[in-house]
Amino acid sequence: MPAMDVNDKAGRLTLRSALRFFAGKPAPTLIALLLSFSAHAFDLQQLSDQLAKPSVIHGNFTQEKHLRALPQPLVSKGTFVLAKDQGLLWLLKSPLQQDYRITAQGIARRDANGWQLLPNKSAGAEQNRLFLAVLQGDSSGLQRDFDLQLQGEAQQWKLTLTPRSLLLKQVFTQINIDGGALVRTIELLETQGDSTLLRMQDNTADQPLSNAEQHDFAQ
Amino acid sequence: MPSERLLPRLFLTLLVAVLALAGWQWRDGAPLSANLMELVPGSTPDALELQAEQRMQEPLNREMLVLVGHADRQQAVAVAQQLGERWQASGLFEKVQWNLQADLPALREQLLRGRLSMLSSKDREQLIQQPEAFIQQRVQSLFDPFTGFSLVPSQDDWLGLTGRIQNSQPQHGAVQMDIGSGALIADADGKSWVLLRARTTGNAFDMKLPLQVADLLKASREQAGAHGAQLLAASGLLYAANGQQQATREMTWVGGGATLGILLLLLLAFRRWRVLLAFVPVLVGMLFGAVACVALFGHMHVMTLVLGSSLIGVAVDYPLHYLSKSWSLQPWRSWPALRLTLPGLSLSLATSAIGYLALAWTPFPALTQIAVFSAAGLVGAYLCAVCLLPALLKGVELRPAQWPLRVAQSLWQLRTALLKRVPSSVLLVWVLLFCAAGLWQLNTKNDIRQWIGAPPQLLQEAQAVARITGFQPTSQFFLVRADNQQQLLERQAALGKRLDQLVQMDKLQGYLALNQLVNLPAEQQQLREALNNLALHWQPLLDLGLPLSALQAEVAQLQALPTADIDAALQGPLAEPWRTLWLGPVDGGVAAMVSLQGLNNPALLRVQALNLPGVQLVDRLGDLNRVFADTQISAAELKLLSCVLIVLLLIAPFGVGGALRIVALPLLAALCSLASLGWLGQPLTLFSLFGLLLVTAISVDYAILMREQIGGPAVSLLGTLLAALTTWLSFGLLAVSSTPAVSNFGLSVSLGLAFSFMLAPWAGRQKHAL
Numbered sequence: 001m002p003a004m005d006v007n008d009k010a011g012r013l014t015l016r017s018a019l020r021f022f023a024g025k026p027a028p029t030l031i032a033l034l035l036s037f038s039a040h041a042f043d044l045q046q047l048s049d050q051l052a053k054p055s056v057i058h059g060n061f062t063q064e065k066h067l068r069a070l071p072q073p074l075v076s077k078g079t080f081v082l083a084k085d086q087g088l089l090w091l092l093k094s095p096l097q098q099d100y101r102i103t104a105q106g107i108a109r110r111d112a113n114g115w116q117l118l119p120n121k122s123a124g125a126e127q128n129r130l131f132l133a134v135l136q137g138d139s140s141g142l143q144r145d146f147d148l149q150l151q152g153e154a155q156q157w158k159l160t161l162t163p164r165s166l167l168l169k170q171v172f173t174q175i176n177i178d179g180g181a182l183v184r185t186i187e188l189l190e191t192q193g194d195s196t197l198l199r200m201q202d203n204t205a206d207q208p209l210s211n212a213e214q215h216d217f218a219q
Numbered sequence: 220m221p222s223e224r225l226l227p228r229l230f231l232t233l234l235v236a237v238l239a240l241a242g243w244q245w246r247d248g249a250p251l252s253a254n255l256m257e258l259v260p261g262s263t264p265d266a267l268e269l270q271a272e273q274r275m276q277e278p279l280n281r282e283m284l285v286l287v288g289h290a291d292r293q294q295a296v297a298v299a300q301q302l303g304e305r306w307q308a309s310g311l312f313e314k315v316q317w318n319l320q321a322d323l324p325a326l327r328e329q330l331l332r333g334r335l336s337m338l339s340s341k342d343r344e345q346l347i348q349q350p351e352a353f354i355q356q357r358v359q360s361l362f363d364p365f366t367g368f369s370l371v372p373s374q375d376d377w378l379g380l381t382g383r384i385q386n387s388q389p390q391h392g393a394v395q396m397d398i399g400s401g402a403l404i405a406d407a408d409g410k411s412w413v414l415l416r417a418r419t420t421g422n423a424f425d426m427k428l429p430l431q432v433a434d435l436l437k438a439s440r441e442q443a444g445a446h447g448a449q450l451l452a453a454s455g456l457l458y459a460a461n462g463q464q465q466a467t468r469e470m471t472w473v474g475g476g477a478t479l480g481i482l483l484l485l486l487l488a489f490r491r492w493r494v495l496l497a498f499v500p501v502l503v504g505m506l507f508g509a510v511a512c513v514a515l516f517g518h519m520h521v522m523t524l525v526l527g528s529s530l531i532g533v534a535v536d537y538p539l540h541y542l543s544k545s546w547s548l549q550p551w552r553s554w555p556a557l558r559l560t561l562p563g564l565s566l567s568l569a570t571s572a573i574g575y576l577a578l579a580w581t582p583f584p585a586l587t588q589i590a591v592f593s594a595a596g597l598v599g600a601y602l603c604a605v606c607l608l609p610a611l612l613k614g615v616e617l618r619p620a621q622w623p624l625r626v627a628q629s630l631w632q633l634r635t636a637l638l639k640r641v642p643s644s645v646l647l648v649w650v651l652l653f654c655a656a657g658l659w660q661l662n663t664k665n666d667i668r669q670w671i672g673a674p675p676q677l678l679q680e681a682q683a684v685a686r687i688t689g690f691q692p693t694s695q696f697f698l699v700r701a702d703n704q705q706q707l708l709e710r711q712a713a714l715g716k717r718l719d720q721l722v723q724m725d726k727l728q729g730y731l732a733l734n735q736l737v738n739l740p741a742e743q744q745q746l747r748e749a750l751n752n753l754a755l756h757w758q759p760l761l762d763l764g765l766p767l768s769a770l771q772a773e774v775a776q777l778q779a780l781p782t783a784d785i786d787a788a789l790q791g792p793l794a795e796p797w798r799t800l801w802l803g804p805v806d807g808g809v810a811a812m813v814s815l816q817g818l819n820n821p822a823l824l825r826v827q828a829l830n831l832p833g834v835q836l837v838d839r840l841g842d843l844n845r846v847f848a849d850t851q852i853s854a855a856e857l858k859l860l861s862c863v864l865i866v867l868l869l870i871a872p873f874g875v876g877g878a879l880r881i882v883a884l885p886l887l888a889a890l891c892s893l894a895s896l897g898w899l900g901q902p903l904t905l906f907s908l909f910g911l912l913l914v915t916a917i918s919v920d921y922a923i924l925m926r927e928q929i930g931g932p933a934v935s936l937l938g939t940l941l942a943a944l945t946t947w948l949s950f951g952l953l954a955v956s957s958t959p960a961v962s963n964f965g966l967s968v969s970l971g972l973a974f975s976f977m978l979a980p981w982a983g984r985q986k987h988a989l
Contacts, residue, residue: 065361069374072764076362095763098359165401170323192372 042153050154050181054205057082057182061090061200068193080200083209086217101216115219146175155180181205223554223610230606234503237599241510250518267805268837271698271812274799283432283454284684285415287443292411296402298448299413302439306417311431314418318401322792327370329791330381335743336783337793338380339387343742347749350756358759377765377773378753388793393689407687410449414688419456429460453681458673466521469956474528477949481535484944489542489619496611497538500603504534507599508592515591523588525953525961529968530593532949533571533917534600536942538608540564540924543938545617546624547930553609561605563927566872567920568601570865574916577861578909581850586909627937634980643981650891657894664902665847674957691728691817694840695824700810700833704785705741707809708734710833714813717827728817736797737788747778785811847905854908858915862886865919873926881926881982885918888974895970906960907967910950914971917946921975922982936980943976 058081065074078092087103099110108115145168146161161175169191176187182205186198209217244250287302289295303317330337338346346353357379371381393405394414403414421428436457440450478498485494508527512519541560545551548559557564572594579590638646685691697714701707711734721727738746757770781787789798802810818824821841828834862882869878889911896903921939928935950972953965 063362067373069766069769070764074361074763092362096359096362098363100363190372194372 042150042157044148044150046154047150047157047159051183052084054182055084056207056209057203057205058207059182059200059203061198064197064199066195066197073197081209081213083213083217086209089213089216099216103217115216152178226606227610230602233602234607237506237510240514241506244510244513250513251524252518252520267700267802267810268698268835271696271802271810272837272839274802275694275696275812275814278799279455280459281419281421281456283417283419283436283452283456284688285417285436285439285453286405286412286451286684286687287415287448288408288410288412288451289446289448290410292397292404294446295404295411295413295448296397296400298443298446299402299415300400302443303415305439305442306415306435309431309435311419311428311435312417313420315415316417317403317413317415319396319403323370325792327381329793330371330384331375332780332791333384333737333783333788333793334376334380334777335746335780336737336788337384338738338746339383340738340742342380342383342387343738343746346753347745350749350753354753354756354759358763361763374769377760377770378777380777393687405687405689412451412687429456430463432456433460433464451680451683451687453684457677461674461677463521465957466525469525469958469961470521470528472955473525473949473952474531476952477528477531477945480948481531481945484941484948485542487620488623488941489545489617491615491617493612493615494542494617496608497535497542499611500538500600500608501531501534503603503607504530504596504600508596511595512588512592516588519592520585520588522585522961523592525956525958526589526964527592527596529949529953529965530596530600532946533593534596535945536567536920537564537601537604539938539941539945540567540604541609542617543934543941544930545619546937547934551617553612553615557605557609559929562872563923563929564601564605566869566923568597569868570919570923571597571916573861573864573868574913574919577857577912577916580857581854581909582846583850623937623941624933627940628933630940631933631936631980650887654890654894657897658890659897660900661893661897661903663851664904665844665851689728693815693818693821695815695818695821695836695838697813697815697824697828698810698835698837699813700805700808700835702808704809705739706833707811708737708739708785710831711811711813712739713831714827714834717831718813718815721823721827726819726823727815730813730815731796731800732813733785733788733797733800733811736794737783737785740782740784743782750774750777785809851905851908854905854912858889858908858912861912862915865916869919869923877926877983881919881922882915884922884978884982885915885971885975888918888971888978889914891974891978892967892970895974896967901963901966904960904963906964910964910967911971914968914975918972918975918979921979925979926982926984928984932980939976939979943972947972 058079060079061077063076065076067074076092076096077094078090080091081089083089087101090100090102092098092100101108101110101115106117108117110116145165146163149160149162151158151160156178157180158176158178161177163169163172171191173189173191175189176185177183178185179200182203183200185200188196188198190196285302287295287299289298299317303315306312307315342353345356357377360379360382361373370385373379376382393407394403395405396402397404397413405412405414419428419432432454433456436450436452443450478501481501482495482498485497486492505527508530509519512523540563541553541556544556544560548556575590575593575597577590578586579594581587699707699710699714701710711732715730715732715734718727718730718732722729751774753774754771760770761767785801788794789801800812800814802812815824821838824836824838828836862885866878866882869881873881892911892914893903893907896907901907921943924939924942925932925935947969950965950968954962954969956962956965
């Protein structure tokens with residue numbers, strides 16, 4: 001008899017999943033955008049190949065959060081390291097210092113005791129799956145959730161993502177990515193009127209991972 | 220004789236009346252029920268407890284969980300969507316859901332409204348005790364690209380309370396939402412499993428719905444299979460459907476098998492087509508039983524029908540009583556044969572009725588129904604056999620086959636030969652030794668699961684669904700009562716502290732209580748007061764460029780939020796999981812439930828409620844199993860009591876010695892069957908005991924037949940043999956039932972009957988005054 005009880009709490013999962021979804025949402029999206037791999041004629045495939053080429057990218061980022069109610073955007077700066085087979089280090093330097101790491105295990109934040117895997121994300125198999133798909137250059141994930149439009153050429157392109165699903169439409173109106181050999185800017189336009197602009201500067205694909213970086217990924 | 224004309228007419232009048240009553244009872248279709256819970260003792264006299272239980276049971280009986288699994292995620296979603304549409308179109312379901320359409324505006328509204336009342340205790344403490352850290356975390360989250368979106372835009376919630384509430388929602392299970400489709404997906408065993416939920420229009424105890432749902436599931440399985448997808452389903456409806464199919468199947472087997480066997484036996488023994496009319500009392504008996512059952516209980520349970528179909532074998536004994544006299548009474552005429560056997564027939568009815576009605580005093584509604592059904596059925600069969608059948612058989616000259624008599628004669632000679640070598644007293648010692656050794660090996664077993672003959676496949680699927688989704692709700696729950704809402708939340712919080720420990724020890728996966736959804740009014744007030752001091756610490760936020768006026772306005776708005784009570788907190792989509800837990804105002808107080816997930820050790824739960832006023836564990840299964848064990852003792856007492864009654868009844872015709880002897884034999888037979896169960900390695904269950912209770916009643920009849928010895932020992936033995944064979948045909952077939960309770964019942968009755976037949980000749984010989 002106890003086995004038939006399974007249905008009992010199923011109702012409860014729906015909203016909770018929705019909340020978890022929103023709580024964990026930006027990670028895969030952002031990563032997907034950073035790596036942005038899918039393409040049409042200059043073609044999505046070519047763009048995908050082009051972006052998947054470098055094994056390690058180092059760079060600086062500037063994040064501008066434009067909130068409707070604030071005259072000035074919230075600006076933060078830092079550096080990032082994207083390693084093809086390992087993941088992403090996102091090191092926020094100002095106005096506050098905070099290190100993030102995204103790997104197959106999930107999202108971790110560094111505190112005094114070292115890397116701490118964020119709760120909630122442990123259940124975020126979906127995010128990790130998408131993330132891995134992105135790392136491996138598997139375009140099916142993004143194309144399923146977004147309409148992709150690519151303009152321009154290999155050295156100067158712009159990719160526009162429009163959400164397909166009702167759920168995503170309630171969060172984003174549009175996502176714009178542009179770049180050349182590497183991604184330069186990512187702009188997220190939220191349905192509520194806020195937007196986030198990420199600029200990637202001084203990107204280089206020349207340096208290998210430093211020992212410290214390797215150590216960070218290894219932990 | 221005038222009675223020979225009068226009796227059939229009177230009986231026919233009665234029969235027409237009963238038929239009319241039956242017709243009226245069936246005017247709106249069959250008054251049948253399949254609700255398993257109606258069969259087990261209602262150990263809950265408390266109305267509130269009952270209401271709580273029904274509330275917890277309801278989803279089990281109406282909801283269906285299906286997992287659609289495929290190695291390819293997209294395929295799994297596509298198949299789930301197809302099935303979802305098909306199910307929706309079937310009209311069987313009120314709601315079918317395979318993807319999530321969250322109502323975001325309603326969510327936002329609820330989060331904003333509940334900023335004080337829904338904030339988790341951890342976040343509340345930080346805001347009150349470490350406002351600096353609280354503000355620091357808010358600054359961090361404003362820059363953090365990975366903490367996720369808050370449903371509420373920043374300018375409506377600068378302090379980020381809604382984001383904290385969002386993140387602190389209790390989470391269970393391994394089900395994730397697929398970003399694109401909104402489908403709920405769990406990954407396990409190398410497959411993606413899409414969750415499909417359906418809520419039926421009726422419940423599992425509807426007589427048609429479960430079967431329709433089971434059929435739809437079967438068709439859906441095939442459809443999914445064609446796409447390479449696998450379906451796993453869990454629902455109380457499937458158990459109900461299975462139970463119904465099984466009951467129908469078994470009723471056909473037991474009823475049909477017994478009927479065929481008995482008719483064949485009648486034909487073989489009496490070699491006249493018209494002797495098949497002896498089956499008429501059986502049909503009348505079934506009719507009387509059903510009518511009495513519906514009249515008393517409003518409906519009849521399918522299990523009563525299954526067990527009641529064994530009545531066929533007992534009811535046919537009445538005509539057999541005088542039909543079997545045709546071996547000694549030549550020429551055989553129906554009315555004289557009846558007159559000769561009438562006293563024995565009447566005694567037989569009385570003893571059987573006593574035996575059956577003894578079942579009625581057990582606390583099992585199922586057995587009460589069976590007792591009423593059987594007792595009324597016996598009366599009907601008796602009346603028909605006494606009043607109508609002789610008239611129908613008038614003019615029939617029975618010339619029975621001689622071979623059965625020869626069989627009986629040789630059996631009797633065998634017995635006489637045996638007794639010459641081994642005296643009865645020595646045999647008795649052997650029998651008692653056999654009993655002692657068998658009883659030594661007997662063990663008891665009582666479990667509500669014996670009522671359910673669920674096929675392993677259903678159980679395995681339900682377990683797989685539980686494993687993959689991570690939902691393992693338990694049937695136990697806590698009922699918390701209090702004078703008012705404040706006290707209720709306090710009591711739940713006290714219980715919650717204990718449950719948290721179990722969760723940390725991995726003894727419990729989680730629980731749901733109202734105090735997780737809404738803070739105490741006092742706690743909401745503490746937050747309001749703490750907000751007054753926040754201005755001292757929010758400089759970092761101002762440094763980011765947040766306007767002071769905006770922060771001040773927000774604090775003012777928060778402080779103006781009304782104190783939310785339970786009813787207010789239950790408004791909004793986020794409260795859905797908790798809504799069923801609230802029982803509202805009752806008996807001048809309030810009450811709510813605390814539901815549990817993934818329990819390892821039920822015994823631990825009982826301890827949790829100790830010393831917590833107003834907190835009570837409701838453990839229906841545990842209670843039932845205890846009732847089962849207790850009932851065993853009362854069943855044994857009933858058995859003895861029914862024996863005493865029968866002895867009293869038999870003193871008049873047979874004297875004290877004769878009566879004791881006649882009753883001692885069935886008791887010895889019962890003892891032998893108990894021992895046989897031991898030898899066979901079968902457990903003694905409540906049902907085997909009930910079976911033996913019945914055997915006492917039926918087999919007293921055999922002892923009476925043998926003691927009266929109308930027409931000589933061989934003829935009497937033949938009469939007993941026929942009666943035992945017919946009864947055994949119907950009860951013996953119950954032993955093949957796949958419901959453990961029913962088969963156990965059948966087995967113990969079969970064994971008891973066999974021993975009763977063997978022991979019956981020791982009933983002695985009555986010196987007739989005739």
